Amino acid sequence: MEKTITQNIHMVDLNGQYKKIEAEVNQAIQKVIDSSAFINGAPVKAFAQNLATFLDVKHVIPCANGTDALQVALMAFDLQPGDEVIVPAFTYIASVEVIALLGLTPVLVDVDPHTFNISVEAIRKAITPRTKVILPVHLFGQCADMEPIMDIAREFNLRVLEDNAQAIGAHYTFADGTVHTAGAIGDLGTTSFFPSKNLGCFGDGGAMITNHAEFAEKTRVIASHGQTKKYIHDVIGVNSRLDTLQAAILDVKLKQLGTYITARQNAAAYYDKAFGNSEHLAIPQRADNSTHVFHQYTLKLQDSSKRDQLKDYLKAQGIPSMVYYPLPIHYQNAFKHFEQYQHNEGDFPVAESLCNSVISLPIHTELTTDIQDYIIDHVKAFFS
């Protein structure tokens, strides 16, 4: 009675996605090889311009990866050692790592139990005279609550850096009805073109995005060895470039991004319908003012003690799943030397509980309803 399936099921199907645009991608790659312009070739600028148009932002500054993008963006804020950056305790490590690397102090705060994004209330409580930056992460594909975050930033004269590695193409609507692109609401935003991200290349890649000319110029200079003119270096920078090959691939894939987003949203809606009435699972709750581009489809188990069993059960049926993220930042050994992270259990109760109760199901642009039916049937069977 149970459905069988012949294909392998993947968390993301990069090969299936490639096959549909194979000729165009290969041609773009070959063109770069023929030109030998491997660094800063014409496709880098072309892609940056096309992405700026797609996102409706003034500036896209490409760089080597999403982690560099965060680091370069923070460097553009002219901060002093010990300045505090408010960041969620439930995120990928990169968002916090760069803060520590620059000698700044990451101030962790808890997240909202429904959207999994940074808690606005918690931000307000964490502000001190040393606070300089709020770093919201648009987790799993939808925006943090940017309007109140921007209000707080204005009130306390803080910079806002949006980690938009997971929500490229999402939109946030302000109370006055204006619609803004994720990553272009604060002073700077960053994104990643890691292969499994919603717009992924065939290696590493990233970008800073902004509507502010000043920060566009600063990040461009910092990402290029602090160079303002050839061999003239006005600030200490880094070497962070997007390879021409990656830019050429991304420029082809960018034309599909709208379609990719729709495919992910349709897959999410299909899962929602199947799990919406479950007494065992909570489907991803949509934020009030944001669209959701479903980088991940993340369920929350009501009984967290069953989470790992469910994962093992699905694996035995050939269904991959992932836990994003199994350990909150304040439990990571790397951050234990920060005095303020001698945190006890219960300091960030929502982040801690999510780490124990979430599970992400396969979601990607090539998912068929046949595969989804197979996954859904087995998730339901586990609970029956």
Ligand SMILES: *Cc1c(COP(=O)(O)O)cnc(C)c1O
């Ligand atoms: C992927 C990711 C990054 C880092 O991007 P890389 O390109 O892998 O360096 C940063 N923040 C978040 C939230 C991410 O998901």
